[in-house]
Every structure is written in structure tokens, then in C-alpha cells.
Amino acid sequence: MKKKYVSVIGSLNYDFIMKVNRAPKIGETITSSNTRFSCGGKGANQAYQMGNLGLNVYMIGCVGNDYYGEESIASLKQANVQTDAIVIKNTNTGLGFVTALDNGEVTAIIDQGANALLDKNIIDENYNLIFNSEWIVLQFEIPMETIEYIIREANKNGVGVILNPAPTLEISNELLKMVDYLIVNEVEASYYLGYEVDESNLSEIIFNLRNKVKRGLVLTLGSKGSYYIDDEIYYIPIIKANAVDTTGAGDSYIGAFVYGLCQGFTPVEACRLGAYSSAKTVEDFGRKSMPKNAK
Numbered sequence: 001m002k003k004k005y006v007s008v009i010g011s012l013n014y015d016f017i018m019k020v021n022r023a024p025k026i027g028e029t030i031t032s033s034n035t036r037f038s039c040g041g042k043g044a045n046q047a048y049q050m051g052n053l054g055l056n057v058y059m060i061g062c063v064g065n066d067y068y069g070e071e072s073i074a075s076l077k078q079a080n081v082q083t084d085a086i087v088i089k090n091t092n093t094g095l096g097f098v099t100a101l102d103n104g105e106v107t108a109i110i111d112q113g114a115n116a117l118l119d120k121n122i123i124d125e126n127y128n129l130i131f132n133s134e135w136i137v138l139q140f141e142i143p144m145e146t147i148e149y150i151i152r153e154a155n156k157n158g159v160g161v162i163l164n165p166a167p168t169l170e171i172s173n174e175l176l177k178m179v180d181y182l183i184v185n186e187v188e189a190s191y192y193l194g195y196e197v198d199e200s201n202l203s204e205i206i207f208n209l210r211n212k213v214k215r216g217l218v219l220t221l222g223s224k225g226s227y228y229i230d231d232e233i234y235y236i237p238i239i240k241a242n243a244v245d246t247t248g249a250g251d252s253y254i255g256a257f258v259y260g261l262c263q264g265f266t267p268v269e270a271c272r273l274g275a276y277s278s279a280k281t282v283e284d285f286g287r288k289s290m291p292k293n294a295k
Contacts, residue, residue: 012073063094147171210229
């Protein structure tokens with residue numbers, strides 16, 4: 001019997017978030033009106049939201065032997081995330097340099113740092129922990145070779161896999177068939193389908209992506225809401241929010257979605273939790289605004 005905890009295997013970054021009126025042009029220097037600092041990384045953000053909501057969650061990843069790594073681990077501990085499986089490497093912690101526009105939209109440049117060193121050996125060292133989880137949650141900010149190994153071993157051990165393929169990278173249809181839930185935005189969905197996804201063609205083509213995985217597809221469309229797709233299409237409206245910074249909103253959605261599944265909610269109900277959590281998250285900088293309770 002699988003144990004009642006979740007293993008998040010992914011990235012830990014330290015983010016520099018700069019508030020700007022507009023993005024700079026090539027060769028141009030502009031001034032930030034406000035710079036904030038926040039621990040981040042898609043994996044760590046998702047684990048943080050799960051821990052914040054009270055889920056028993058383990059983070060498996062790598063940080064550097066530096067201040068940013070120490071802060072990344074300390075931040076997760078504050079959210080009651082189990083951090084014993086985080087490995088400290090003799091390199092820099094992953095770094096994110098984020099620009100946040102007035103409307104809350106963001107762009108980012110990422111230095112992988114220690115995240116690039118999360119290899120199969122680390123997975124094997126934590127094999128019993130990982131493959132006795134109720135769910136394994138993955139993203140694409142660690143080496144693809146490691147991700148492929150985890151998905152195959154999870155399939156062998158009967159452990160559910162939730163995949164957020166961001167940033168987009170090639171993955172075989174064979175491996176996607178071993179994934180229970182795929183969570184994508186419209187850009188990621190378009191990449192894996194090979195053509196544009198928007199609301200006008202959603203009902204016609206989205207099943208082509210849903211059918212690549214075992215159970216269901218979650219499609220997030222930012223301010224346009226989100227959809228859950230299994231045998232039918234279910235629309236989940238947004239929760240209105242005063243957007244300050246959208247960094248981590250998608251990760252908050254995923255963290256709350258996983259929390260909902262672990263509480264026995266239906267996937268559609270879990271998506272509603274995700275919509276609520278992401279709305280709360282955009283109302284401040286970084287992940288400190290991720291909620292500690294879900295409606």
C-alpha cells in the first residue's frame with residue numbers, strides 16, 4: 001500500500017524579482033522601481049504550496065553550497081516540507097532573474113546551477129521514499145534523463161505521476177502514457193500538439209492531448225480560467241484578484257490540485273482549489289502569498 005505523502009522531484013531556485021514599467025529593448029538599460037528576493041523553482045514552489053496547505057510532502061532536489069541554497073531549504077522547512085532528501089552540491093544554487101510588469105506579467109532567465117546535477121543516483125539513494133509515495137510530482141527544470149527514469153520506475157511500482165512539462169522539452173508518447181495527470185498552459189499544450197490551442201478550437205482538439213495520458217488533462221489559461229478534461233471538458237472560472245506578480249501562480253495551482261486529490265476530491269474540485277490558490281498567490285511578490293488554507 002502506498003503511503004500518504006507526496007514526493008516532489010524538481011528544481012530549487014533563488015529568485016531576484018525586479019518591478020519594471022516595461023521590458024527593456026536590445027542594448028537598453030532600464031531601472032527597476034522595486035526589487036524583491038524570493039526562494040523559487042517550479043518544484044520547490046509546488047512543494048511549498050502543498051506543505052502550506054498541510055500536505056505531507058517531501059522535496060527531492062539539489063542546491064548549491066551557498067547562501068541561496070541555505071535560504072531555499074529554510075524556506076521549505078517554514079512550510080513544513082520534508083527536506084532531508086535535498087542534496088547540497090559544490091556549485092551555485094539555481095538562480096532566477098525575473099522582471100515583473102505593472103500588469104503582473106513576468107519574464108525570467110534561469111541559471112540551472114545545482115538543478116542540473118539531480119541525477120539517477122540521487123533517485124536511487126531515495127528509492128524507497130520516492131516509490132512508496134501516493135503521488136510523484138515532476139516538472140522539466142531537472143535533467144530529462146532523470147525524469148524519464150522516474151516515470152518508468154513509478155510505472156513499475158504503481159505510483160501515480162503528475163507532470164507539469166515546463167519548460168517544454170521533448171518527451172515520448174510512450175512515457176506520456178505512464179503519466180496520470182498532465183498539467184499544461186496553452187503554450188505548452190500547443191507545443192505538444194504541434195498547433196495552436198485556443199478557446200475557439202478547444203473542444204475539437206484538446207482530447208488529442210488528453211488521450212496521451214492515463215487519467216486526465218489540466219489546461220490553464222491564465223485570466224481566462226482553466227479546464228479539466230477526461231471523458232468530458234469541464235470549465236473552471238478564475239477567482240478575481242488584484243494581480244501584482246504572477247510568479248508562482250501556476251505552481252500554486254498545481255500544489256493545491258495535488259492537495260485536493262490527496263484529500264479525496266474529484267479532479268474538477270481539485271482544479272477549483274487550484275484556481276483559488278493561484279488567485280491568492282498573484283496578490284503579492286514571490287511565493288509568500290501562497291495560501292495556507294483552501295476553500
